[in-house]
Structures are given as structure tokens and as C-alpha cells.
Amino acid sequence: MNFIKTLKSGLTGLLIICTFQTIAQRVNFSGNWHYNKEKSDLSDHPAYSFPAELQVTMTADSIFIDAIINKVNEKTRNTAPAKYSLDGTQTKYALQDNLKRLSSCQISSDKKSLLKKSKTTRAEETLRTVNELWTLSADGKVLNISLTEQDDNQEPYTVIGVFENQFL
Numbered sequence: 001m002n003f004i005k006t007l008k009s010g011l012t013g014l015l016i017i018c019t020f021q022t023i024a025q026r027v028n029f030s031g032n033w034h035y036n037k038e039k040s041d042l043s044d045h046p047a048y049s050f051p052a053e054l055q056v057t058m059t060a061d062s063i064f065i066d067a068i069i070n071k072v073n074e075k076t077r078n079t080a081p082a083k084y085s086l087d088g089t090q091t092k093y094a095l096q097d098n099l100k101r102l103s104s105c106q107i108s109s110d111k112k113s114l115l116k117k118s119k120t121t122r123a124e125e126t127l128r129t130v131n132e133l134w135t136l137s138a139d140g141k142v143l144n145i146s147l148t149e150q151d152d153n154q155e156p157y158t159v160i161g162v163f164e165n166q167f168l
Contacts, residue, residue, distance in 0.1 A: 026111040027136055030058045033143050033163035041160040050145070050161040051080075061086055063105055063114070084116070098122050112136075127152045141165050 033054040042048050051067035058064075066081040084091050084105040093101045103118040114134040120127045133146045143163040150156035 026107060027113065028058050029056045029063065029114060029134060029136065029143065031056055031143075032166040034166055036162045036164055039162040043159075044157040045149075045159050048147075048149075048157075048159045050147075050159075050163075054143070054163060058086075086114075095120070099127070125152075 033056065035050050035052050035054075037050075040050065051069055053068040055066040055068065056063065062083055062085050064081070064083045066079050068079050082091070082093065082103065084103060086105055086107055088104050088106040090102045090104045093103065095101055099120060099122055101118055101120050103116065105114055105116045107114055112135065114132075116130075116132040116134065118128075118130040118132075120129075128149065128151050130147060130149045132148075135144050135146075136142065137144075141164060143165070145161040145163070146158060147161065148156055148158045
């Protein structure tokens with residue numbers, strides 16, 4: 001009986017260690033990221049505007065992204081907070097005037113990038129699709145977001161936003 005208890009305890013400990021190692025080996029986008037327009041590539045759509053700042057908190061199974069659209073000071077700013085599961089499950093957001101956004105996030109199979117997909121609809125009509133591929137530089141100081149957007153009846157375009165970590 002003691003052997004079975006010892007075996008169960010050992011296997012449970014091994015499972016916990018393996019879980020933490022898997023999480024540790026996965027890319028982590030947590031941080032306060034500031035947009036660097038000069039290093040970004042907006043050549044496909046020069047009028048595109050990335051958020052001024054991204055505040056990202058990533059856990060084992062979810063990611064919280066607070067996009068700061070514009071910032072006058074610490075008390076005056078427009079934000080767009082959103083929380084996503086990292087398993088690809090769609091999250092539904094009601095916007096305005098019968099607009100809805102379905103979004104999902106998923107870590108790549110190599111655990112080095114994040115794919116965020118969004119679709120904006122009115123009733124059953126798709127108005128916009130957006131795919132974002134998030135990657136980090138080797139030193140973790142630079143976040144690159146390659147964003148491909150297609151608006152209803154328009155050609156798709158791709159822009160690349162470069163964000164630098166405020167605290168690294």
C-alpha cells in the first residue's frame with residue numbers, strides 16, 4: 001500500500017515538473033510594450049495605426065491584452081482590454097450597432113509564436129478579418145506583430161508593428 005502511495009506521489013511530482021518545464025519553454029509575451037513607428041513597416045497601408053502601447057499578461061492558459069489606443073497621461077487614455085484562451089477557443093465581443101467580433105489566440109506548435117485571429121461581423125456578414133502573428137526577438141526585448149487585414153470587398157494588406165519592452 002505504501003508503495004502505491006509513493007508511486008502516485010512521485011508521478012504527480014513528475015507531472016508538475018513537466019508541466020512547469022513546458023510552460024517555461026513556451027514563449028511569454030507578458031510585458032509593457034511601446035510601439036516604435038520608425039522600426040515598423042506600414043508600406044502596404046501607410047494610414048494603419050497600431051496601438052501606442054500594449055500591456056500583456058500571459059498565464060499558462062490565457063493571455064490578457066490591454067491595447068492603449070492613445071494616451072494623454074496616466075489618467076486619460078483610451079484602452080481596448082481583452083482576454084483570450086490560448087487553446088484557440090473563440091471569444092465573442094459585442095462592439096456597436098450589431099457589430100460583433102470573434103477572436104481566438106493560439107500558441108504555435110513550436111511554442112515560439114502566437115497567432116491571433118479576429119473576424120468582425122454584422123448579422124451574418126463578415127466585414128473584416130484580421131490575422132496577427134506575434135513573435136519575440138531572441139533577447140525578448142522586441143515584439144513583432146505581422147498583421148494581415150482584409151476588409152469587405154478589399155484586397156488584403158499586411159503591416160508589421162514593432163514594439164519594445166519598456167522594462168527590459
